[in-house]
Amino acid sequence: xxxxxxxxxxxxxxxxxxxxxxxxxxxxxxxxxxxxxxxxxxxxxxxxxxxxxxxxxxxxxxxxxxxxxxxxxxxxxxxxxxxxxxxxxxxxxxxxxxxxxxxxxxxxxxxxxxxxxxxxxxxxxxxxxxxxxxxxxxxxxxxxxxxxxxxxxxxxxxxxxxxxxxxxxxxxxxxxxxxxxxxxxxxxxxxxxxxxxxxxxxxxxxxxxxxxxxxxxxxxxxxxxxxxxxxxxxxxxxxxxxxxxxxxxxxxxxxxxxxxxxxxxxxxxxxxxxxxxxxxxxxxxxxxxxxxxxxxxxxxxxxxxxxxxx
Amino acid sequence: xxxxxxxxxxxxxxxxxxxxxxxxxxxxxxxxxxxxxxxxxxxxxxxxxxxxxxxxxxxxxxxxxxxxxxxxxxxxxxxxxxxxxxxxxxxxxxxxxxxxxxxxxxxxxxxxxxxxxxxxxxxxxxxxxxxxxxxxxxxxxxxxxxxxxxxxxxxxxxxxxxxxxxxxxxxxxxxxxxxxxxxxxxxxxxxxxxxxxxxxxxxxxxxxxxxxxxxxxxxxxxxxxxxxxxxxxxxxxxxxxxxxxxxxxxxxxxxxxxxxxxxxxxxxxxxxxxxxxxxxxxxxxxxxxxxxxxxxxxxxxxxxxxxxxxxxxxxxxxxxxxxxxxxxxxxxxxxxxxxxxxxxxxxxxxxxxxxxxxxxxxxxx
Numbered sequence: 001x002x003x004x005x006x007x008x009x010x011x012x013x014x015x016x017x018x019x020x021x022x023x024x025x026x027x028x029x030x031x032x033x034x035x036x037x038x039x040x041x042x043x044x045x046x047x048x049x050x051x052x053x054x055x056x057x058x059x060x061x062x063x064x065x066x067x068x069x070x071x072x073x074x075x076x077x078x079x080x081x082x083x084x085x086x087x088x089x090x091x092x093x094x095x096x097x098x099x100x101x102x103x104x105x106x107x108x109x110x111x112x113x114x115x116x117x118x119x120x121x122x123x124x125x126x127x128x129x130x131x132x133x134x135x136x137x138x139x140x141x142x143x144x145x146x147x148x149x150x151x152x153x154x155x156x157x158x159x160x161x162x163x164x165x166x167x168x169x170x171x172x173x174x175x176x177x178x179x180x181x182x183x184x185x186x187x188x189x190x191x192x193x194x195x196x197x198x199x200x201x202x203x204x205x206x207x208x209x210x211x212x213x214x215x216x217x218x219x220x221x222x223x224x225x226x227x228x229x230x231x232x233x234x235x236x237x238x239x240x241x242x243x244x245x246x247x248x249x250x251x252x253x254x255x256x257x258x259x260x261x262x263x264x265x266x267x268x269x270x271x272x273x274x275x276x277x278x279x280x281x282x283x284x285x286x287x288x289x290x291x292x293x294x295x296x297x298x299x300x301x302x303x304x305x306x307x308x309x310x
Numbered sequence: 311x312x313x314x315x316x317x318x319x320x321x322x323x324x325x326x327x328x329x330x331x332x333x334x335x336x337x338x339x340x341x342x343x344x345x346x347x348x349x350x351x352x353x354x355x356x357x358x359x360x361x362x363x364x365x366x367x368x369x370x371x372x373x374x375x376x377x378x379x380x381x382x383x384x385x386x387x388x389x390x391x392x393x394x395x396x397x398x399x400x401x402x403x404x405x406x407x408x409x410x411x412x413x414x415x416x417x418x419x420x421x422x423x424x425x426x427x428x429x430x431x432x433x434x435x436x437x438x439x440x441x442x443x444x445x446x447x448x449x450x451x452x453x454x455x456x457x458x459x460x461x462x463x464x465x466x467x468x469x470x471x472x473x474x475x476x477x478x479x480x481x482x483x484x485x486x487x488x489x490x491x492x493x494x495x496x497x498x499x500x501x502x503x504x505x506x507x508x509x510x511x512x513x514x515x516x517x518x519x520x521x522x523x524x525x526x527x528x529x530x531x532x533x534x535x536x537x538x539x540x541x542x543x544x545x546x547x548x549x550x551x552x553x554x555x556x557x558x559x560x561x562x563x564x565x566x567x568x569x570x571x572x573x574x575x576x577x578x579x580x581x582x583x584x585x586x587x588x589x590x591x592x593x594x595x596x597x598x599x600x601x602x603x604x605x606x607x608x609x610x611x612x613x614x615x616x617x618x619x620x621x622x623x624x625x626x627x628x629x630x631x632x633x634x635x636x637x638x639x640x641x642x643x644x645x646x647x648x649x650x651x652x653x654x655x656x657x658x659x660x661x662x663x664x665x666x667x668x669x670x671x672x673x674x675x
Binding site: 198200201203204205206207208209210214218219222223225306307 | 360361362381382383387388389391392393395397398399400408409411412413456460
């Protein structure tokens with residue numbers, strides 16, 4: 001019986017090959033994905049790069065070479081925005097990671113009602129950002145908002161204080177909201193990683209006398225380190241490009257106090273109809289993020305090797 | 311010196327009662343094996359000794375000190391886990407050094423202790439590697455190394471060999487026995503494998519459904535199983551249990567009749583057994599020879615070389631197993647006669663309790 005099957009199968013394989021050569025068949029299989037990436041990613045990217053060499057606006061476009069980039073290079077305001085963007089990114093991502101780690105640790109603890117807490121942490125991430133931000137607008141409102149109200153009660157401020165009306169307070173308020181939106185997912189990722197750590201490791205350490213903090217430091221953190229590093233990279237990119245929160249809260253104001261690169265790009269290209277100059281800013285973002293990601297992936301590789309992940 | 315006493319230990323998880331009043335006294339430097347089927351409570355008992363679980367009631371005394379409420383680290387025990395529980399991100403050296411790092415010992419002392427443990431376990435050249443780069447047996451040794459460096463009063467092993475292949479398991483059994491002699495430490499070892507129990511233990515605790523069925527030396531358990539359960543659990547292949555009817559009880563022993571009409575007088579203390587009682591006669595496969603006596607129709611023959619295991623059906627349909635010499639000339643499908651020495655037989659009453667054998671081999675103390 002097996003002989004018969006054995007002698008037949010090569011024939012079937014040959015027949016299949018006669019219709020389409022192996023190479024073409026492979027191309028046919030990946031064609032839909034290539035088309036998708038071409039339309040969604042490659043073409044817009046190429047178009048953006050092309051536009052960045054023009055003075056495209058509502059009136060038309062002319063090739064201007066590197067003029068847009070030269071203008072950026074000589075604009076001190078642009079450097080200020082880059083600095084603010086990185087500060088925004090590092091502060092926000094740092095807070096998300098720290099709070100996410102604390103949240104995941106608490107959610108991973110064997111406390112009654114743990115399942116309920118795991119659901120309760122979701123809303124900031126689940127509800128639409130616009131709606132969440134409108135809630136925050138109310139919180140930050142100088143006359144009716146609970147934040148200003150509490151500050152008054154506690155005697156920190158004398159009278160009504162419009163939090164979003166001042167450069168510094170608006171910036172940190174936007175950070176708080178961004179952290180509020182971004183922390184739940186970071187927490188859930190960390191929680192999933194923590195649950196993948198074998199219980200035996202903790203018990204072995206416990207038997208050997210390692211306390212809670214020691215176990216957290218020498219087992220939990222190293223074991224989830226690859227996830228922490230990957231999450232930091234993803235979160236950094238999202239935060240760098242975080243647009244809605246800033247736009248809804250402050251539209252980049254007051255006086256540019258919350259304008260990050262992505263907001264600046266939007267204001268230039270869409271707000272002032274300077275498509276060419278906006279495209280140049282977008283290209284700078286792509287380059288910066290690409291360099292940042294490359295460095296990061298190197299670090300990630302090293303971390304994975306160090307912590308025994310293949 | 312490290313003795314260990316369990317006094318009326320019970321454990322319940324909600325309404326599930328896992329352990330029912332365990333009393334046990336382990337002597338200094340003794341190698342005690344907890345053996346039993348899955349779910350008998352042996353691992354739970356070990357975890358209670360380790361301090362990873364709290365007993366519902368009862369007390370645990372190590373070296374005369376009641377440690378029932380003590381943290382694991384204060385009990386003077388160390389534990390080797392079934393999964394080895396090695397830290398994948400740490401080198402072999404740091405894995406072994408872990409308990410010493412927790413104690414914040416000076417670096418020189420850590421180096422010396424880890425070096426010594428690695429030497430004992432032949433791991434010296436593996437110290438810089440990560441656990442992922444080691445074989446199963448080597449990982450096992452790292453786990454043992456981690457427990458050696460603490461110099462504990464009592465070593466606990468939770469099925470440490472069950473993840474190894476058969477050949478390696480045999481080697482590790484020998485190594486563990488050797489280690490026990492070298493360290494002269496008290497060891498408690500949990501397994502479901504009766505071969506591990508028989509080969510390594512000074513004394514074996516047979517657990518069943520949360521109770522100790524018997525506690526004794528391997529040969530004591532083999533020759534004098536206290537219950538039907540122990541009799542069938544210890545010994546390979548399993549003991550045959552043949553139903554029989556008591557036809558007389560006297561000074562020379564218990565006279566029984568098997569279903570086929572074959573009669574024997576077995577040299578056991580008759581106790582309360584009376585004519586007409588139903589009993590089970592336990593016959594170990596290795597105590598059977600070809601000859602006149604019981605008969606069975608040979609169904610399956612397994613030739614292992616030195617021994618041929620035969621499985622067959624007795625006239626009443628009862629399954630029976632006999633271990634015959636390797637070159638015995640028998641064929642599957644054949645009717646064979648089995649001779650049994652009455653002195654080799656075990657007798658169990660209707661409750662599964664044994665009637666004491668009179669002529670069993672003398673026991674080593």
